[in-house]
Amino acid sequence: MDVAYSLFGGVLLLLVLTRLSFIIRKVRAWITWCADVKHLRSLPSPPKRWILGHMLELGPTEHTLSFLQKFHKEFPKYCVYWIGPVLAEVRTANVETMKRLMLRPGDPKPTIYGFLYKWIGDGLLTTSGAKWIRHRKMLTPAFHFDILKQYIPVYNEVSYKLVEIWSGLADSGESVEITEYLHSYTLDVLLRCMYSSNSNCLEKKDGMDYLKAVKRLTDLFLARAYNPLYVFDWMYFNTPAGRQFLHYSDVVHKFSEGVIVQRREELLKTSKPAKKYVDFLDILLSAKDENGEGLTDTEIREEVDTFMFEGHDTTASGLSWVLYCLAMYKEHQEMCRKEIREVLAGRDYITWEDLSKLSYTTMCIKESWRLYPPVPYIAKELSEDMIIDGDRIPKGTWFTMDIITMHHDPLVWDNAEEFDPTRFNAENSKNRDPFMYLPFSAGPRNCIGQHFAMDELKVTVTHILNKFHLEVDKEHNVERYTIAVLDARAGIKIKLSLV
Numbered sequence: 001m002d003v004a005y006s007l008f009g010g011v012l013l014l015l016v017l018t019r020l021s022f023i024i025r026k027v028r029a030w031i032t033w034c035a036d037v038k039h040l041r042s043l044p045s046p047p048k049r050w051i052l053g054h055m056l057e058l059g060p061t062e063h064t065l066s067f068l069q070k071f072h073k074e075f076p077k078y079c080v081y082w083i084g085p086v087l088a089e090v091r092t093a094n095v096e097t098m099k100r101l102m103l104r105p106g107d108p109k110p111t112i113y114g115f116l117y118k119w120i121g122d123g124l125l126t127t128s129g130a131k132w133i134r135h136r137k138m139l140t141p142a143f144h145f146d147i148l149k150q151y152i153p154v155y156n157e158v159s160y161k162l163v164e165i166w167s168g169l170a171d172s173g174e175s176v177e178i179t180e181y182l183h184s185y186t187l188d189v190l191l192r193c194m195y196s197s198n199s200n201c202l203e204k205k206d207g208m209d210y211l212k213a214v215k216r217l218t219d220l221f222l223a224r225a226y227n228p229l230y231v232f233d234w235m236y237f238n239t240p241a242g243r244q245f246l247h248y249s250d251v252v253h254k255f256s257e258g259v260i261v262q263r264r265e266e267l268l269k270t271s272k273p274a275k276k277y278v279d280f281l282d283i284l285l286s287a288k289d290e291n292g293e294g295l296t297d298t299e300i301r302e303e304v305d306t307f308m309f310e311g312h313d314t315t316a317s318g319l320s321w322v323l324y325c326l327a328m329y330k331e332h333q334e335m336c337r338k339e340i341r342e343v344l345a346g347r348d349y350i351t352w353e354d355l356s357k358l359s360y361t362t363m364c365i366k367e368s369w370r371l372y373p374p375v376p377y378i379a380k381e382l383s384e385d386m387i388i389d390g391d392r393i394p395k396g397t398w399f400t401m402d403i404i405t406m407h408h409d410p411l412v413w414d415n416a417e418e419f420d421p422t423r424f425n426a427e428n429s430k431n432r433d434p435f436m437y438l439p440f441s442a443g444p445r446n447c448i449g450q451h452f453a454m455d456e457l458k459v460t461v462t463h464i465l466n467k468f469h470l471e472v473d474k475e476h477n478v479e480r481y482t483i484a485v486l487d488a489r490a491g492i493k494i495k496l497s498l499v
């Protein structure tokens, strides 16, 4: 009996001690957090409202962009913004600070990237640490030039369809809202290239439910990012907004599962599938790490969802703003067309070799992305304290890198608001710090799909300029709108006329 009592006492003591150490750890973390919040309050920050902080100023509109630009001038190294009374976001548009942040290897993504988990899971964009290193290594071969080369016929094929549809709308005197077409266009390209899908998003409207769901998800994501009441999952997913997020994530998952099922069925039907090349899905299904281990079914699904989103929304935004700039600055549009005519010499098909000859067109794409970076902001969480000009930014801080403000900074770019593609000729680019131009981010977590995007853009812009004159619709006000990507609030309207 005595033995039983002492055994019971021992177990109880162990339980109390474990609980106690857990409680001590939690209390310590809470004390550190309170001290960090107090410390962050002493750092440079614009005047803020009681309780709300800067919540009313931070959002997706032009108003926020001007607000951030104004305070970047006042606090050029970094600046603290408050979302409510205790949640702080540190922002920088300073080249040196961004370079230091982008080159820090160990920082994970901040909590707001976790808001995407129910949708794209813990894939390459959101994950960190050993899992990120392993996945990045396994997926990099999917973006080798030999693989990318194979996609040129797809870019041409889908461009023919877009040009055909737009030809029916040209010369009517009416302008065309281009962004919706371009979302269907880039989704079609992505599905065909990366998943060898026989989709037809432009004509048959395949993927419409997916595109609508992505639009809702990005809006919901943004609303959550700037609402401190939505920080915790258990609160958020019990609100109507949270339930909608779950619903649209389901729509997206069904779509991506459909793509995987289609491939599996094709493989079952024939041992020699009709597809003509090794695609991203092949690489995903067959990739092995150094230990010979492949990706699990869940990991594959998460990467399919990640690449489906990252691969179409960014390029649709990028293409929209390039066409907008070319429509705005017609002298540059003419110079691109002249170059395109010379390179194509009467052909209507763009080859891999042509891409490197389209130098002026490439410069115009780059300059459009300076003024309108498709991904305007990116963020990380500090895994260690960071010292900036003697100020300590504490470990655990959510740090946003403001690419769009830096791209418009007159201290970084002469005549920053002027559209001048020659900034990107060889001579002018020669001595430029690569961290001054960041549409694809830089450092180890740069965009894995940047060459895919650039090739797709060059082929598409070439087909469009070869066929149409572009002119902006002066009656339509184009307002930038920063959701996950740089959108236009009421779309972009362009008048098309056949050349």
Ligand code: HEM
Residues within 6 Å of the ligand: 124, 125, 126, 136, 306, 307, 310, 311, 312, 314, 315, 318, 373, 374, 375, 378, 379, 438, 439, 440, 441, 444, 445, 446, 447, 448, 449, 450, 452, 453
């Ligand atoms: C104009 C088009 C594009 C732009 C401007 C762009 C921009 C970016 C930026 C700025 C990042 C860094 C994000 C961050 O740190 O939070 C990024 C990462 C990423 N991009 Fe892109 N992207 C484009 C196209 C693509 C395409 C076509 C794909 C795939 C087919 C893709 C896949 C990814 C992935 C998976 C990541 C995460 C990489 C990692 O953390 O290792 N992107 N992109």
